[in-house]
Amino acid sequence: MVATTPAKKEAKVDKRFKVIDVTLKRHNGNPEGLIEVLHKAQESFGYLEEDVLTYIARGLKLPLSQVYGVATFYHLFSLKPGGVHTCIVCMGTACYVKGAGKIIANLEEKLGVKVGETSADGQVSLLSARCIGACGIAPAVVFDGTVAGKLDPQSTWAKIEELKGE
């Protein structure tokens, strides 16, 4: 069934779909490539909107329910847009024992959000990770993809201020 759907029409104009197309081609439409295609889609769109999921489902000839099922199963896929900056607080055991909980509590209070949400000004998404494997420098936080270690509530907040100021 090759009807022109909004997503399809959009695909002609939206370059971001090209990235998905390339990955789909590489997997030759094989459903085994689903997770990799979702990774690429999230990289290029920032999050997985419904149009994108529909587009991928069609590309891999899978029911949308299955694509949605996989996208919601894994923590890394987000179906909602995130903030300009991300701040991922590691909550592994070593970080927890060394006070990562206090860092989170302080950020929640100062940003006025709960973990997993984005601040009202759309600037910062506060997330937590289960262990980023940087236990040697616990507590660790990832700011926009860069790991920083040996933090406390004050130094973490200072880094956030720094991000916002850029």
Place this chain on the structure above:
Amino acid sequence: MDLTKLQAIAEQEKQRQKEIRLHCCTSTGCQAAESLQVKDNLKKAIEKKGLGDRAEVIGVGCMGFCGRGPLVQVEPQRKLYEEVTPADAESIIDALAGGTATAVEGDPDHPFFARQMRIVRQHSGEIDPERIEEYIAVGGYQALYKALYEMTPATVVEEITKSGLRGRGGGGYPTGLKWATVAKMPGNQKYIICNADEGDPGAFMDRSVLESDPHLVLEGMAIAGYAVGANHGYIYVRAEYPLAIKRLQRAIQQAKQNGVLGAQIFESPFDFKIDIRIGAGAFVCGEETALIHSIEGGRGNPRPRPPYPAQTGLRGCPTLINNVESFANIKAIITKGADWYASIGTDNSKGTKIFALTGKIQNNGLIEVPMGITLREIVIEMGGGVPDGEVKAVQTGGPSGGCIPASLLDTPVDYDSLIKIGSMMGSGGMVVMDQDTSMVEVAQFYMEFCREETCGKCIPCRTGTVQLHNLLTKLLDKRATTQDLELMESLCQMVKETSLCGLGQTAPNPVLSTWRYFREEYLALIK
């Protein structure tokens, strides 16, 4: 590629290497502390002082002392500098010619280093993980050559069996037995999978091996492929480890270019290719059947076993799944022989194990020690104990393990002893806790982890973890009665006995072990 060529590459690399080598750690932990900047500044300083023909800077993998990073080690002088800042770089180069360095000098003979026995991590922190030549120069890929030309697949399996190696992912299943099962299966298509989905919070040894010595794992996988008759391997890595993924991709590419992976390796009839699959953040994907579903592009739900993946695995074909550290041991066993390997460790646990020593401890980092060493030796002698405090408990095995009280610190660390005292080896995370840590809160922390990470396929795990978490929260809010404690205990047993996979079966362990050893803390919270 043949043996003479391999040796020629090794020889050429040794000729190329300068007499003074400065090893600068570029693993994730040290990179977070500006180690790349340190490396660049060291390079600039060498050029500035005109030492370019005598000294070189190597970006190496993890040296183990992560808590004191970034580390710089000067060879052959054996000088170690800790917590090096980019500003220290120039003085370190001055020190080569008799000046004094501003960086803190470490002691390479500190018990933290001296008590180790490095088999898997032998070359971690000594070679550049991004250059295959350095790996070949320290004898890399010779074990693969030996297996292909001096051994039959059956003798390789036999060697691994004799070595007594057990699964380093934590379960401790005899590796040789697993290999033999896959080797015996009929069919032309078999697969090798390397499980690098290191989800246990507090464990980072697999990440470190992949970042520091990726070829070691590739070589182990290729030998496994030859032994069981598989020509295709997958490495399933967590997406949380971008640096490990990057270095693996590079290593695979270089191995292909040098003819040690791909078609007709070393001109033999043996083909072996390796692909990387990246996870997407699910703890349960470390369970082998869930991992297979994830590679196939689906949700990571486990399925009942048997049939084990060795019989019916990826795409329905016989599949060998081993952990990163298990594969990383293979080269040494093939090179030095099973008898040598079996002489290390205890009766039922052979060889060495890498532990990630973290938490409230003086010396944070990775250690590789022979099995059978006591917890006291690890925590007190090597780890330096708790800074200003007492060791209250040591948590091993992550969410599947348990908390070991200080009174049991003389327990030898091996698979069976740890299970006997209600914990388990797990992947090798070791988190030290001091007197300020509430054990009930720790149990709640792990239960919350399992509640979040359960895949929801089987009811005991899906609802049991939620109810256990509720009970622990109730207890911490001082709303619980003794009846709740009884309920908690019976619920733990139920979840343990009736869950579908390892996640649920071991989820109650942190609760049960803290209940067993720190009962007074639970009782103190009753209203």
